[in-house]
Amino acid sequence: MTTPLETAVAGRHRPRGQPAVDFRAVSRTYAAGQHEVRALDGVTVAFPAGSWTAVMGPSGSGKSTLLHCAAGLERVTTGQVLLGGEDITTADDAHLTALRRSEIGFVFQSFNLIGSLTAEQNVALPLRLAGTRPSTKDVRAVLAAVGLDDRRRHRPRELSGGQQQRVAIARAMVTRPRVLFADEPTGALDSTAARKVLGLLRDLVTAGQSIVMVTHDPSAAASADSVVFLRDGRVVDHAVTPTTPEVADRLARLKA
Numbered sequence: 001m002t003t004p005l006e007t008a009v010a011g012r013h014r015p016r017g018q019p020a021v022d023f024r025a026v027s028r029t030y031a032a033g034q035h036e037v038r039a040l041d042g043v044t045v046a047f048p049a050g051s052w053t054a055v056m057g058p059s060g061s062g063k064s065t066l067l068h069c070a071a072g073l074e075r076v077t078t079g080q081v082l083l084g085g086e087d088i089t090t091a092d093d094a095h096l097t098a099l100r101r102s103e104i105g106f107v108f109q110s111f112n113l114i115g116s117l118t119a120e121q122n123v124a125l126p127l128r129l130a131g132t133r134p135s136t137k138d139v140r141a142v143l144a145a146v147g148l149d150d151r152r153r154h155r156p157r158e159l160s161g162g163q164q165q166r167v168a169i170a171r172a173m174v175t176r177p178r179v180l181f182a183d184e185p186t187g188a189l190d191s192t193a194a195r196k197v198l199g200l201l202r203d204l205v206t207a208g209q210s211i212v213m214v215t216h217d218p219s220a221a222a223s224a225d226s227v228v229f230l231r232d233g234r235v236v237d238h239a240v241t242p243t244t245p246e247v248a249d250r251l252a253r254l255k256a
């Protein structure tokens with residue numbers, strides 16, 4: 001029998017051997033007065049499909065920039081970013097917008113739900129923005145998949161932080177994205193709610209979803225399949241299924 005989570009993930013982007021996101025010699029610089037800040041400095045890294053990768057590093061190491069470049073929210077200065085094998089660095093703005101709507105889901109630390117809309121209406125929003133008439137069945141299925149079927153008429157203020165983040169994950173998943181990007185998804189949650197959100201992300205990966213997550217929290221990173229460490233805009237370390245103390249230790253060494 002297909003579980004609600006498997007239905008939410010769908011077979012559209014099941015792993016086909018190629019990375020979900022592939023960075024090839026990517027640099028991103030920003031002008032800062034007379035100077036130039038090199039937020040990403042020749043990053044070559046592949047984020048495997050059907051896998052959950054955490055990105056860690058000291059403050060200012062380029063984590064958010066990497067996530068934004070991967071999700072097509074920001075353009076790279078040099079190098080290539082391939083999303084499901086397609087080079088998005090050459091895409092024009094219209095194509096990039098279309099890709100963002102259909103191929104990418106984004107979850108933020110602060111949930112970013114619309115306060116005047118119910119959970120159901122928030123989840124339906126990406127479909128409306130994409131010009132599709134949302135099917136009540138699809139919206140309910142994805143809310144059921146995150147365990148919030150009984151909260152669909154609630155507005156964000158009537159939900160706990162953890163429930164709001166699960167609505168945000170449902171909203172990101174409703175378009176069945178190739179990659180789910182998460183920027184500190186547990187940063188605003190207490191440890192119980194954080195564990196539940198991390199458990200949900202694990203269930204999504206088990207159902208075939210690709211996830212790239214930025215976090216400062218070693219225990220959140222240890223929930224992922226692998227961890228990529230950045231320092232000064234460069235990939236400097238990589239760990240596969242590390243424990244929380246191993247992640248904390250490697251991070252401490254980067255900050256030393």
Ligand SMILES: Nc1ncnc2c1ncn2[C@@H]1O[C@H](COP(=O)(O)OP(=O)(O)OP(=O)(O)O)[C@@H](O)[C@H]1O
Pocket residue numbers: 030031032037038039057058059060061062063064065066
């Ligand atoms: N729009 C911008 N204009 C100028 N400099 C920027 C801009 N965005 C980021 N930077 C700089 O690029 C570098 C990397 O920033 P980024 O936000 O990617 O780091 P981060 O690892 O996500 O940091 P944090 O953990 O503090 O969120 C920093 O030096 C930052 O000041």
